[in-house]
Amino acid sequence: MLLIITEIILFFTEDFLSKDIQHLKSIDNITKENNEMIIIGNSLTRKGINETLLIKNLKTNKTNYKKAGIIYLDDTSIIEWYYVFKSYFYENDIIPKKLIINFALNQLRTPELEFEELSRIASYVPIKKLYATCEQETLNFSQKIDLYLAKFFRIFCHRERISKRVLDLIPNYRSTIRKLNVYNKPKKKYFKNNHDYRHLDKIIEMVEIAGIELIFCAMPLPESYTIDKKIISIIKGSDNCTIIGFNEDNYFTDYHFVDGYHLNPEGAQLFTESFADMISNKVSQF
Amino acid sequence: MLFNSYLFWSFFFCVFTLYWLVPKKFQNTVLLISSYAFYSFWDWRFLGLIIISTLTDFILAKKITVSPKNKNTYLYMSLTVNLGVLALFKYFGFFIEQINHLLYLIGINSFSNILHFVLPIGISFYTFQTISYTVDVYRGITKPINNILNFALYVSFFPQLVAGPIERSYKLLPQLTKVKNFKNINFTEGFYFILYGLFMKIVLADNMAIVSNGIYNQNIESLMGVDIIVGTYAFAFQIYGDFSGYSLIAIGVSKLFGIDLMRNFKVPYISTNPSEFWRRWHISLSSWLKDYLYIPLGGNKAGIKITYKNLLITMLLGGLWHGANWTFIFWGLFHGLILIAYKAYDYKFKVKLLVRRNPLYQILQTFFFFHLICISWIFFRSETIIDAYKILIQILYNFSFSSDTLGMMGMILFFVAPIFVYEYWDERKNHSSFNERSLSSVMLFSNYCIFMIILFQAPTFQEFIYFQF
Structure with a gap:
């Protein structure tokens, strides 16, 4: 009874929980816009790309792309991007000409699936595909239950968002938890299988079948970072894929970042201009 | 499992x-x-x-x-x-x-x-x-x-x-x-204890583990004294939530089979002295040690010196029971010594009952004694005696804050304060059986547990600490 009441309340109020939910709901509209170019990323993309400027620059560069659908879901990485593209586009026969995936650091590695990832996957995958997803991801018993709970109950699906909203009321919570997490079983999430690129392989396989041009773009961060050679070799192994990198770019200084990760509006403008040039010219830096 | x-x-x-x-x-x-x-x-x-x-x-x-x-x-x-x-x-x-x-x-x-x-x-x-x-x-x-x-x-x-x-x-x-x-079978009672226990483990203990592990896994020399104290508070509530959570789930599950198990914890951190603490903390072990070790050794019937010796032996072995490590032996020794110190203080000064019942005196005693318990948890949590010593030195000689102190204190308050208030209130009611609790309070608390379990469970499950013992 209590869960039903909560579900009803969340049904009407979930949009107010975060902009991320509003954006998630808008993906259906993006699929209907017949975009020939789709850009997928996370908050680095949300903060890093000035959409109006991008379209303007693409037109200036005389490309065929008059508009682009941009999908930026917070805290996501390759596994979520794979399911977003697969569920919203590929399986609905909505095939763009160009797909761009914006990533940073180790976001092309398949992470160990914890509740956060499962709840996000549950919100992208339709009910009829849940069983197949369990099989494909070889989920264990607990993970399967988590996936189904997140699919059928909003309170489970939005758990992270609600708890973050409440805990953010604690002074310095975000910065404190970020530091504490470093010492709580550090690197566990990726260490178990440090070079697991299953979902990178799968998304490449998908674009090859559909004949989509796929560009991977390494986003700028305040500190430069290197990209695993394995990633470069996987991407170079496909004729459909290209990789461009702002990971060691000297143009971006601390002045261009609003925090330890995200670009500020000036940084976004600078990045969008370079980004538009690079995707127009299809230049591979590697 | x-x-x-x-x-x-x-x-x-x-x-x-x-x-x-x-x-x-x-x-x-x-x-x-x-x-x-x-x-x-x-x-x-x-x-x-x-x-x-x-x-x-x-x-x-x-x-x-x-x-x-x-x-x-x-x-x-x-x-x-x-x-x-x-x-x-x-x-x-x-x-x-x-x-x-x-x-x-x-x-x-x-x-x-x-x-x-x-x-x-x-x-x-x-x-x-x-x-x-x-x-x-x-x-x-x-x-x-x-x-x-x-x-x-x-x-x-x-x-x-x-x-x-x-x-x-x-x-x-x-x-x-x-x-x-x-x-x-009283299903309400069974599910009440199960939810209570799950809350204590998944919400309280596992979230406090993020703070305490975040502090104790760092290089000791790089830590600020106040942060270590806050990390130790977090560990105090982690181990309490962890162990009492397990016991409460065990009690709840057993109730559904028609079997009553004993309460293992009774709001231990409101204790004002070590004797009271051991009547509230891991009651099944402390009463076991009392009945099968302390009393056979002579208990308190053979003079004050023998009593002290018996207390020390009992607590040392109680410490060793937890594991084969000097940190546990020191933990037991420390508890033995504070038991003796409190007994000696009572014996010498015969603190009047009237003073003891003074609420302010009780709050001060509780506050002071909680910090003594926290010192013992430093030994318990540390990997080695040397680490525990370094931590104590760091607290004494680097008594300063960091930018994270406030955030950690906020987390402890958010997770601990409501359950502490509930447990204290429930304790004051002094119910002799579960049925004496009002249905509304049971329902309200159970719903709080359900919501907290769903929304605020820690991102990663921690193993129960006491499984290693």
Whole structure:
């Protein structure tokens, strides 16, 4: 009874929980816009790309792309991007000409699936595909239950968002938890299988079948970072894929970042201009 | 198969259904098979140890009553087998290590330890439970049981097998032999304790673990003193939530089988002195130590010096019970010393009852004593004695804040304050039975637990701390 009441309340109020939910709901509209170019990323993309400027620059560069659908879901990485593209586009026969995936650091590695990832996957995958997803991801018993709970109950699906909203009321919570997490079983999430690129392989396989041009773009961060050679070799192994990198770019200084990760509006403008040039010219830096 | 896993609850659902569906005479068989299956899920190889312990005490307790002349011999045989197995698996490696260290110090070549034992889960708990049965039979408190199946269940009852509460034969055995009726089961009470326990573990303990591990896993020299104190507060609530959570789930699950287990914790951090603390913290162990160690040693009946000696021995062994490490021995020693210090203070100054009942005096006492407990947790949490020493030095000589202090304190307040207020309020009500609680308070608290479990469970599950003991 209590869960039903909560579900009803969340049904009407979930949009107010975060902009991320509003954006998630808008993906259906993006699929209907017949975009020939789709850009997928996370908050680095949300903060890093000035959409109006991008379209303007693409037109200036005389490309065929008059508009682009941009999908930026917070805290996501390759596994979520794979399911977003697969569920919203590929399986609905909505095939763009160009797909761009914006990533940073180790976001092309398949992470160990914890509740956060499962709840996000549950919100992208339709009910009829849940069983197949369990099989494909070889989920264990607990993970399967988590996936189904997140699919059928909003309170489970939005758990992270609600708890973050409440805990953010604690002074310095975000910065404190970020530091504490470093010492709580550090690197566990990726260490178990440090070079697991299953979902990178799968998304490449998908674009090859559909004949989509796929560009991977390494986003700028305040500190430069290197990209695993394995990633470069996987991407170079496909004729459909290209990789461009702002990971060691000297143009971006601390002045261009609003925090330890995200670009500020000036940084976004600078990045969008370079980004538009690079995707127009299809230049591979590697 | 952790209590906070879906796997356990699926297992429990199957056992529960089967238990109430089979004819009553087979109920204990279902529980025994389930208990062995539950233990095998951890490590089937150690099931043999439980069976050895069960057979030994079942046979020897019978012999104690059959031939009273030799009852001392049979009791010693039981103690030798039980404590021998415990010593072999839990302490052998540690003692060899210490002997080697001593030999090295006096310049003699150490001998290599060729035996490396894996610690069987729950060994300390079920060993103490079986010992209590034999001793109770020896003392004439309990009559030896004739049905080996019921006794095997007494030793291995799965809700309390791996981390207690350590039950007494005269309380648990009669319940196991009694026929249970489904209509008499208080489901509200069972689910209340289960939700309460899950909250304590998944929400309180696991979130506090983020803070305490975040501090204690860092390089000690880089830490600020106040951050260590806050990290230690977090550990104090982590271990409380962790262990009391397990006990509460065990109590709740047992209730659904028609079996009552003892309360293991009663708001321990409101204690004003160590004696009170041990009446509130891990009650099943502290009362075990009192009944089977402290009192046989002479208790407090043989003068003040003997009392102090007995307290120290009891607490040292209580510390060692937790694990083969000097940190636990120091933890026990520290508790022994504060017990003695408080007794000596009371003895010398005879603090008047009127003063004791003064609320301000009680708050100050509670505050002071909580910090003494926190010092003991530093020994308990540290990997080595040297680490504990460094932490204490760091607190004393680098007593400053960091930018994270406020965030950590906020987390502790958010997770601890509501449950502390509820527990204190519930304690003040002094209910003699669950039914005395108003339904509205039970429902309100249960709903709070459900929401917190769903929304604020920690991102990663931590193993129960007491499983290692």
